[in-house]
Amino acid sequence: MDLFSYDSGLEAVADWVEERWQEELHCTRTLKEFPLRLSIPVHIPVSLSHEFELLEPFRPLQRKSYDNENRFLSPKPVVQLKQTSKLLGKITTCNITVLLLDERNSPLDQQEQACMSRPCDDEAVITTPRLRTSPMMIRISHRLEATKIALCFIVDYELEHGGRLRCVITSNCFNFVRNRRRSKRMTVHGK
Numbered sequence: 446m447d448l449f450s451y452d453s454g455l456e457a458v459a460d461w462v463e464e465r466w467q468e469e470l471h472c473t474r475t476l477k478e479f480p481l482r483l484s485i486p487v488h489i490p491v492s493l494s495h496e497f498e499l500l501e502p503f504r505p506l507q508r509k510s511y512d513n514e515n516r517f518l519s520p521k522p523v524v525q526l527k528q529t530s531k532l533l534g535k536i537t538t539c540n541i542t543v544l545l546l547d548e549r550n551s552p553l554d555q556q557e558q559a560c561m562s563r564p565c566d567d568e569a570v571i572t573t574p575r576l577r578t579s580p581m582m583i584r585i586s587h588r589l590e591a592t593k594i595a596l597c598f599i600v601d602y603e604l605e606h607g608g609r610l611r612c613v614i615t616s617n618c619f620n621f622v623r624n625r626r627r628s629k630r631m632t633v634h635g636k
Contacts, residue, residue, distance in 0.1 A: 493613040494600065494613060494614045496526060496527060496531070497526055497612060498525060499522055499614060499616055500525055501520055501523075503520070503596075503616055503619045506621075507585070507619050507620070507622070508622055510584045510585060510587065511587050512586075517584050518585065518596075518619075520580070521580035521581055521582055522580070522581050522598070523578055524541050524571065524598050525571075525577030526571065526577065535604050536603070537603050538602065539601070539603075540568045540569070540570055540600075541598050541600050541601075542568055543561070543569075543583065543597070543598055543599075544597040545596065545597075546597050546615065547593070547594060547595075548595070548618050550597075550615055552597065553594070557589055557590070560586040561583060561584070562584045563582060564582055569581050571602075585621070589621075592620060593620045593621075594618065594619065594621075595615055595616045595618045598614040598615075599612075600613070
């Protein structure tokens with residue numbers, strides 16, 4: 446991919462996010478009139494946020510979680526406001542939503558998104574004193590067919606003067622180790 450097409454893609458996604466956000470800000474209808482729908486761009490560029498970051502990247506190899514397990518991605522992701530950010534002291538609220546991406550940074554479909562779960566809730570919140578989220582426990586089901594994915598963190602925040610903004614952070618790609626079925630070994634005692 447050449448630099449021009451990457452910049453054009455970045456600009457197109459930024460325009461799309463801005464249009465959707467402006468529609469949301471100026472919408473005067475109640476939620477009952479419109480069902481909640483998640484619409485996401487076909488391609489999310491690697492770096493859209495200059496104010497927020499992941500504390501550390503994911504390990505390159507991860508394990509999926511079987512039905513009776515609570516195996517979480519490692520390290521548990523933490524989103525933080527950069528120490529050099531112009532937003533320091535200006536944010537009043539901040540919520541983070543997580544999506545699964547394929548290795549090309551395209552969002553996975555809704556059925557595949559359902560393979561990701563968080564035991565506590567669907568959104569993380571940045572706390573004011575530490576300016577970061579608590580570690581997020583994210584579990585990926587063994588039912589997800591993709592073997593290489595990344596995560597997209599959509600950060601919605603409000604400033605003290607009332608402005609509402611949104612930015613996107615993407616993680617590094619990581620692979621899942623192959624599914625290993627537990628073998629049931631029969632042991633014979635006394636022989």
